[in-house]
Amino acid sequence: MAEEKLKVQPLDLGDQIICGVDEAGRGPLAGPVFAAAVILPPGLEIEGLDDSKKISAKKRDVLFDLIKEQATAYSIALASVEEIDQMNILQATFLAMRRAVEGLEIKPDLALIDGNRVAPMTIEAKSVIGGDSKYAAIAAASVLAKVARDRHMLEIDALYPQYEFARHKGYGTKLHYEMLAQFGPSPAHRRTFLKNMNRAKE
Numbered sequence: 001m002a003e004e005k006l007k008v009q010p011l012d013l014g015d016q017i018i019c020g021v022d023e024a025g026r027g028p029l030a031g032p033v034f035a036a037a038v039i040l041p042p043g044l045e046i047e048g049l050d051d052s053k054k055i056s057a058k059k060r061d062v063l064f065d066l067i068k069e070q071a072t073a074y075s076i077a078l079a080s081v082e083e084i085d086q087m088n089i090l091q092a093t094f095l096a097m098r099r100a101v102e103g104l105e106i107k108p109d110l111a112l113i114d115g116n117r118v119a120p121m122t123i124e125a126k127s128v129i130g131g132d133s134k135y136a137a138i139a140a141a142s143v144l145a146k147v148a149r150d151r152h153m154l155e156i157d158a159l160y161p162q163y164e165f166a167r168h169k170g171y172g173t174k175l176h177y178e179m180l181a182q183f184g185p186s187p188a189h190r191r192t193f194l195k196n197m198n199r200a201k202e
Contacts, residue, residue: 029176
């Protein structure tokens with residue numbers, strides 16, 4: 001149905017330069033949290049673009065290159081495992097989002113952020129619940145953040161192959177918990193998340 005199609009730009013925001021912002025990797029036990037910010041040209045439609053969670057890994061890889069080629073501007077940033085442990089995952093996610101927006105070559109007037117929380121920004125920002133299924137720029141940001149993080153986890157897999165990060169990307173799967181029980185945490189693990197996991201078992 002037409003009304004379900006991703007909107008290129010919200011109709012009530014006029015000629016403002018708008019960037020979409022989304023994150024990937026808030027929930028895993030290991031690895032950084034990533035965020036991306038994307039400004040799309042007016043009227044651009046990218047075939048197959050949607051919330052990254054609704055797209056196969058193969059399709060995300062194709063879209064990753066298309067978005068980078070066709071976007072007016074894009075930026076990908078992260079907050080490290082150390083920063084996650086120091087400031088908590090919510091604040092680290094906000095930090096990654098702010099870094100992504102500030103990394104854009106063009107300064108936007110407004111950031112549309114997926115979710116129900118607004119990261120502190122140096123520009124105006126609004127949250128959009130389900131934004132990665134509503135607005136193309138947010139969907140594009142979700143794809144860039146997801147693919148960039150998955151590729152980063154493959155690099156971590158090469159450093160610590162015993163944990164099989166390539167298979168679970170750091171998420172709390174049965175396999176991952178088994179590897180943690182066998183080998184203990186690696187430098188790539190979020191220590192605060194593991195503490196919470198241990199408390200849950202008590």
